[in-house]
Amino acid sequence: GQQVMQIPQYQHVQEGEDFTTYCNSSTTLSNIQWYKQRPGGHPVFLIQLVKSGEVKKQKRLTFQFGEAKKNSSLHITATQTTDVGTYFCAGRRRNTPLVFGKGTRLSVIA
Amino acid sequence: SQTIHQWPATLVQPVGSPLSLECTVEGTSNPNLYWYRQAAGRGLQLLFYSVGIGQISSEVPQNLSASRPQDRQFILSSKKLLLSDSGFYLCAWSVLGQGRVNTGELFFGEGSRLTVL
Numbered sequence: 107g108q109q110v111m112q113i114p115q116y117q118h119v120q121e122g123e124d125f126t127t128y129c130n131s132s133t134t135l136s137n138i139q140w141y142k143q144r145p146g147g148h149p150v151f152l153i154q155l156v157k158s159g160e161v162k163k164q165k166r167l168t169f170q171f172g173e174a175k176k177n178s179s180l181h182i183t184a185t186q187t188t189d190v191g192t193y194f195c196a197g198r199r200r201n202t203p204l205v206f207g208k209g210t211r212l213s214v215i216a
Numbered sequence: 217s218q219t220i221h222q223w224p225a226t227l228v229q230p231v232g233s234p235l236s237l238e239c240t241v242e243g244t245s246n247p248n249l250y251w252y253r254q255a256a257g258r259g260l261q262l263l264f265y266s267v268g269i270g271q272i273s274s275e276v277p278q279n280l281s282a283s284r285p286q287d288r289q290f291i292l293s294s295k296k297l298l299l300s301d302s303g304f305y306l307c308a309w310s311v312l313g314q315g316r317v318n319t320g321e322l323f324f325g326e327g328s329r330l331t332v333l
Contacts, residue, residue: 139321141322148306148324148327149306149322149324150324151321151322151323154320194259194260196260203265203275204262204322205262206252206259206260206261206262207259208258208259209259209260
């Protein structure tokens, strides 16, 4: 079945450093979504990428969708303590439910 | 605006006891509904999804079951809990679009944290 791998599993950074998490799918995706889950909370939708090679930005967050639509990345510039949490990618093939990666847990040291 | 309610928020159950988690959505009609489980430190595992009343698709064979008795109500049940059923259970909904399973983002409930002893 479809698998979505996400690395790294954990990342500890000093406040102000950059952070990147990578997502790879075993199959070509129709779209990919990114979610953030704060400690003790529930996942909250960040963004959806649909087009091959698409790049979207949300303030300090940059999201990319690979040309082959099998990989994606989330990059945070100059991390802040409010960025702490687990970031999940979730991919979907046409007309199938989302498959989530295992997430990258980000810790930011002030 | 749309809201999703999930309860109970936490529960501790003995092995072999039954389980019932309930989820309701307000402010939308005919949503897709989902049950996910998140084990400690793990990702989100899709358990069940539903595209309409009485329509349930199971993604993982196990001792859990789901039902959708009403358009905006989704219930997760078990007759006999196992230790391995412990985890954080999340209900979610998304917009149903022309018969497709999922056309956009998932909106998650607050979650139910289950500990089986």
